[in-house]
Amino acid sequence: MRLESTGLTPQELKDMVNQYMVETYERYDFIAERAEGMYIYDEEGNAYLDFYGGVAVNSPGNRNERVVAAIKDQLDDIVHTFNYPYTVPQALLAKKICDTIGMDKIFYQNSGTEANECMIKMARKYGVDHFGPERYHIITAKNSFHGRTYGAMAATGQPGTAIQDGFGAMLPGFSYAEFNNLEDFASKVTEHTIAIMIEPVQGEGGVHPAAQEFVEGLRKLCDEHDMLLLFDEVQTGWGRTGSPMAYMGYKVKPDAVSMAKAMGGGMPIGACCATEKVAKAFTAGTHGSTYGGHALACAAAYASVSEIIDKDLSKNAYEMGEYMKKQLAKLPHVKEARGRGLLVGCEYDIPIAVDVKHGCLDRLVLITAIGNNVNRMIPPLIVTKKQIDKLIRIMRAAIADAAEKYYAMDMAS
Numbered sequence: 001m002r003l004e005s006t007g008l009t010p011q012e013l014k015d016m017v018n019q020y021m022v023e024t025y026e027r028y029d030f031i032a033e034r035a036e037g038m039y040i041y042d043e044e045g046n047a048y049l050d051f052y053g054g055v056a057v058n059s060p061g062n063r064n065e066r067v068v069a070a071i072k073d074q075l076d077d078i079v080h081t082f083n084y085p086y087t088v089p090q091a092l093l094a095k096k097i098c099d100t101i102g103m104d105k106i107f108y109q110n111s112g113t114e115a116n117e118c119m120i121k122m123a124r125k126y127g128v129d130h131f132g133p134e135r136y137h138i139i140t141a142k143n144s145f146h147g148r149t150y151g152a153m154a155a156t157g158q159p160g161t162a163i164q165d166g167f168g169a170m171l172p173g174f175s176y177a178e179f180n181n182l183e184d185f186a187s188k189v190t191e192h193t194i195a196i197m198i199e200p201v202q203g204e205g206g207v208h209p210a211a212q213e214f215v216e217g218l219r220k221l222c223d224e225h226d227m228l229l230l231f232d233e234v235q236t237g238w239g240r241t242g243s244p245m246a247y248m249g250y251k252v253k254p255d256a257v258s259m260a261k262a263m264g265g266g267m268p269i270g271a272c273c274a275t276e277k278v279a280k281a282f283t284a285g286t287h288g289s290t291y292g293g294h295a296l297a298c299a300a301a302y303a304s305v306s307e308i309i310d311k312d313l314s315k316n317a318y319e320m321g322e323y324m325k326k327q328l329a330k331l332p333h334v335k336e337a338r339g340r341g342l343l344v345g346c347e348y349d350i351p352i353a354v355d356v357k358h359g360c361l362d363r364l365v366l367i368t369a370i371g372n373n374v375n376r377m378i379p380p381l382i383v384t385k386k387q388i389d390k391l392i393r394i395m396r397a398a399i400a401d402a403a404e405k406y407y408a409m410d411m412a413s
Contacts, residue, residue: 002033003043010043028361035062038380038387040366051391052366056203056235056343056378059262060307067265070303071296079296083288089298096305097273101245102253105279107272108293112234112260113147115270118287119258120151120197122274123228124173125281127194131226137192138230141179143205144198146232155197179208182217189225195255196222197230200246200340206374207338207345209241215250228255228278234270238262239308239381241341242318249340262381265304269297313381317341320383327392332399344377345370352402359398365391 003013010031017023030042039047040062050062060067074089081087094106107122109115120138127135140146142157150171156163157176164170177184179202196218202208222229229252236246237259243249245257255278260270291297308314321341328337328346335349348356351372360367368376377391 003031037061037063038383046364048361049365049387049390051377051379051383052368053378053380054266055261055368056240057261057264058266059239059381060265060304060311060313061380061382062266064265064304064307066307067267067300067303070299071267074296074299077295080291080294082290083293087293087295087298089295089302090293093298093302093305096302097259097271100305100309101248101257101273103257103273104276105274107274107279107282107287108298109260109270109272109289110268110291110294110297111147111270112258113149113152113270114289114292115234115258115260115272116146116152116155116232117149118272119230119232119256119274120155121287122256122272122278122281123195123197123230125286126228126278129281131194134192135194136173137175137190138173138195138197139175139177139185139188139193140197141199141202141205142176143179143202143208144176144232145202145204146197146199147234179205180211180214182214182221185218186221189221189227193225193227195228195230197232199232200236200250201241201343203235203343203376203378204370206347206370207343207376209338209340210250212250215247215252219252219254222255230254231257233257234260235378236340236343238305239314239317239341240343240378242321243314243341244309246340262308263304264297264301265307267297267300267304269294269301308381314341316383317381320385320388323385324377324388324391327388328395331392331396333403334399342377342379342381342383345374346377347374348399350403350406352399352406355402355405356395356398359401360391360394363394363398365394367391367395 032040033043034041040050107118109118124136140155140157144157146152146155154171154174175188177188200210231247231254233245256274258272318341324344325337333348335347337346339345353369353373353375357369370376
């Protein structure tokens, strides 16, 4: 829908949102009307260079032609049905994903947090089935982010933040250990521990990639204690880090992995994949989803995953990610440029990330801020060097303005 067709003014639409919607997001002062490739266009036709990627969703590009065609084609057949009959998109997507990433089974969900809930339930059920009712404890990382539903919220290692505060007691059975600290994870293992769950790159935690030796050590630790290794790849999955799934780049296979975001190419879908042994924990009645495996979403996901694989967007993600980090490291006040593939963060030596984000927005470039010191770039995987060069030019100007403002305020205080 376009604003013009509604008869509303931009302000009337914004007022409508403020009146009727529960708002937990900081709104940007424009209306996103259409998108194409690396750009989002507002109601006046202004083009915003998109290094936000719908929060790592639009990996094959905004409104990718193959994804759009698959959606239109599926609309002519069936949009949704219950999960008792077979559907073609479900079956084709299941085979494509499992064959590509080396997993045996898939359970469809609708979002990243649901995919993580599914994985947590599967791991706990596996523990109880194999070792008894007290084997349900899971260790996750401090500063992790696994979602906002109750199990995923409890798994998120951010106590004392808005994510967990004010909701009463968290779901029991989780402990938090320091990311990239194998010794700390080992110290949290008890007789009740059934799994360790991590993100290969902590996105919301400040863009911190897991070290190779850390991932290998976790695999060994889990094997030694009959525990499962769970990877949350909601943000890192499907090409983002330079391989179809991040664990494939580490050459360390987990027992189960969650995915969403890029999987659907813009359509809401998620999934949990697991080895056959672990997947057997789910039997009739143990888990389900009305919309999980939605025909339209599966058709879009089949197109999105196929596009990422067929065009080797993982390779472009790796190459452009390395180039972006090198260019970011040359900018003033950048203390560190880090990441894996096209999940990239730059940390500043002064707290200017929010102002840099807004400075880029004023110059029609979209990036995110994590706290006051880190900007994160998660563009579509089709990004080019020329577009990265434009990002760098604009960030340089935004950093200069933000730094000037920071020092002026510091002197005034």
